[in-house]
Amino acid sequence: MAVLVVLFGSLIVYRSLGAMGLSFFATWMESARFALATLFVFTGVAHFGRERKDLMAMVPPALPRADLIVTVTGLLEFAGAAGLPLASTRRWAAWGLILLLVAMFPANISAARRGVGIRGRSHTPLWLRAPMQILFIGWTWLVR
Numbered sequence: 001m002a003v004l005v006v007l008f009g010s011l012i013v014y015r016s017l018g019a020m021g022l023s024f025f026a027t028w029m030e031s032a033r034f035a036l037a038t039l040f041v042f043t044g045v046a047h048f049g050r051e052r053k054d055l056m057a058m059v060p061p062a063l064p065r066a067d068l069i070v071t072v073t074g075l076l077e078f079a080g081a082a083g084l085p086l087a088s089t090r091r092w093a094a095w096g097l098i099l100l101l102v103a104m105f106p107a108n109i110s111a112a113r114r115g116v117g118i119r120g121r122s123h124t125p126l127w128l129r130a131p132m133q134i135l136f137i138g139w140t141w142l143v144r
Contacts, residue, residue: 113126
């Protein structure tokens with residue numbers, strides 16, 4: 001749920017800044033791009049922080065090197081976040097993030113089925129996790 005707070009909270013903050021005259025956030029679409037970039041920075045940081053072990057546990061057991069997978073996905077989230085606000089890299093970043101989200105979806109399903117939580121909190125149930133993943137994919141497609 002924290003990711004939804006980050007996404008929608010940052011959207012409101014950025015759009016408010018746009019309403020106050022900051023040109024970076026002059027439109028809802030620009031604010032949405034920055035909000036999504038903020039979301040991916042937020043989730044990317046988790047790949048290297050206290051949540052790292054929990055994220056490694058989310059990787060399906062059949063896949064080798066959960067540590068490497070978590071590192072690479074975190075770096076890809078940072079790269080996508082950096083590319084979204086820039087017109088010259090926006091489409092590449094968006095499509096890369098969409099592919100990343102699709103690739104990570106089986107891990108989210110696996111984690112939900114195995115009851116893997118983050119930082120001692122219970123896992124997000126599959127009925128909520130799946131629509132959230134679809135929301136992020138759709139939002140990323142929209143801002144491309």
